[in-house]
Amino acid sequence: MNTSENNLEYHIKKQINEREIAPSRDLWSEIETQTQTMNKNQSKKINWFLVAACLVLTLSLGVVLFFDQNTQPDKKVAAINPRESIKENPVESETINSPEIIQQNQQKYVEIKNNSSSLPPDREVSEIIPEKKELSVIKENSQEIAAQISQVPAEKILAKTDSSKVQVKKKRYVDPSTLLFSVEHKDVIEKTREGSNVATINLNTK
Amino acid sequence: MKLLFGHKKDDLLSRLKKQDPAAQKIFYEQNVKKFLSVSRSYINDLYQAEDCLIKAFCKIFKNIESFREEGSFDGWARRVVVNECLNFIKSHKTVFYLDEVSPSYLEEIHEEEVSFDFNAQQLLAQLPDNYRMVFNLHILEGFSHQEIADTLNISTAVSKTQLFRAKEKLRKIYFQQQKQLKNEHV
Numbered sequence: 292m293n294t295s296e297n298n299l300e301y302h303i304k305k306q307i308n309e310r311e312i313a314p315s316r317d318l319w320s321e322i323e324t325q326t327q328t329m330n331k332n333q334s335k336k337i338n339w340f341l342v343a344a345c346l347v348l349t350l351s352l353g354v355v356l357f358f359d360q361n362t363q364p365d366k367k368v369a370a371i372n373p374r375e376s377i378k379e380n381p382v383e384s385e386t387i388n389s390p391e392i393i394q395q396n397q398q399k400y401v402e403i404k405n406n407s408s409s410l411p412p413d414r415e416v417s418e419i420i421p422e423k424k425e426l427s428v429i430k431e432n433s434q435e436i437a438a439q440i441s442q443v444p445a446e447k448i449l450a451k452t453d454s455s456k457v458q459v460k461k462k463r464y465v466d467p468s469t470l471l472f473s474v475e476h477k478d479v480i481e482k483t484r485e486g487s488n489v490a491t492i493n494l495n496t497k
Numbered sequence: 498m499k500l501l502f503g504h505k506k507d508d509l510l511s512r513l514k515k516q517d518p519a520a521q522k523i524f525y526e527q528n529v530k531k532f533l534s535v536s537r538s539y540i541n542d543l544y545q546a547e548d549c550l551i552k553a554f555c556k557i558f559k560n561i562e563s564f565r566e567e568g569s570f571d572g573w574a575r576r577v578v579v580n581e582c583l584n585f586i587k588s589h590k591t592v593f594y595l596d597e598v599s600p601s602y603l604e605e606i607h608e609e610e611v612s613f614d615f616n617a618q619q620l621l622a623q624l625p626d627n628y629r630m631v632f633n634l635h636i637l638e639g640f641s642h643q644e645i646a647d648t649l650n651i652s653t654a655v656s657k658t659q660l661f662r663a664k665e666k667l668r669k670i671y672f673q674q675q676k677q678l679k680n681e682h683v
Contacts, residue, residue: 318547329558
């Protein structure tokens with residue numbers, strides 16, 4: 292019988308498995324360049340995916356914004372309401388209620404009204420929107436005023452409600468001669484119980 | 498020591514999976530000579546064998562994620578080299594498979610008492626491509642006839658025939674070489 296060690300195939304296998312052949316040229320440089328190009332191609336593929344994803348995003352955003360613009364006027368009105376509901380912030384309410392801002396807003400309102408005849412219709416709509424806001428501010432004040440009205444006597448109601456609409460800062464005119472007098476005779480001026488300043492002058496003295 | 502060696506191999510494999518060029522070079526330097534020997538056993542021309550090896554290494558690095566860690570990584574890489582060589586032979590040469598031989602001829606050929614002083618590469622180089630492919634897959638890679646049939650898209654009967662004829666031819670070549678050597682000495 293033939294043993295495996297005497298077998299020709301066995302010796303061929305042994306020789307082939309044990310031998311090592313050194314390459315005749317630099318194979319690594321070729322492998323390196325090929326693997327680098329493969330990696331570059333893979334990264335290019337990823338970039339294309341990114342570009343495609345960006346395109347889809349921008350398109351979808353564009354579509355959303357396009358439809359959003361069509362329904363914008365309704366949304367703007369709706370957006371005002373939550374702002375009105377925020378009464379917790381006292382600073383904001385103060386700024387809204389301050390007579391200077393109201394005066395400015397009313398000036399703008401008057402200007403818009405005056406210019407409205409000369410403007411094109413689209414612009415007119417866009418500038419009317421702040422006008423609505425002003426109205427809401429007035430509404431806010433009206434609630435506070437309503438509470439005050441109950442405390443104020445009936446005779447003054449008319450005057451108060453009028454003043455609530457137009458809270459104009461009262462201009463105080465000072466007579467220069469009285470101002471000079473008050474400075475010169477500080478000692479003579481006394482405060483009464485009601486809070487008014489009274490100067491007592493003895494006309495008999497020289 | 499074995500544990501340390503195992504850890505190093507795992508580390509190298511994980512680095513190869515991350516496409517680390519330094520790890521790729523280490524793996525290349527560790528295996529290039531062995532794999533070139535395998536490649537040369539299938540392809541006679543050294544330059545072509547080297548070309549196949551370049552492609553095989555690129556495939557190993559590229560498809561390393563498909564290695565499921567069921568067997569050894571070296572075995573998987575060797576299989577990639579063999580497949581690349583087989584693809585090269587199929588694509589560059591038309592391989593003809595001869596008709597089936599009746600099973601009665603498929604008997605073990607008894608070796609004579611000879612000294613096995615020969616060059617295996619020289620013997621394999623003289624085999625036709627179809628014989629050499631089947632012989633190498635069966636003897637060197639340990640494939641069954643069914644596996645050879647699946648790999649080369651042939652029937653198991655053809656695989657057996659090719660192997661038988663390859664062995665027969667190898668012996669003829671071998672004894673001719675031995676006779677020539679004896680005559681030279683005389």
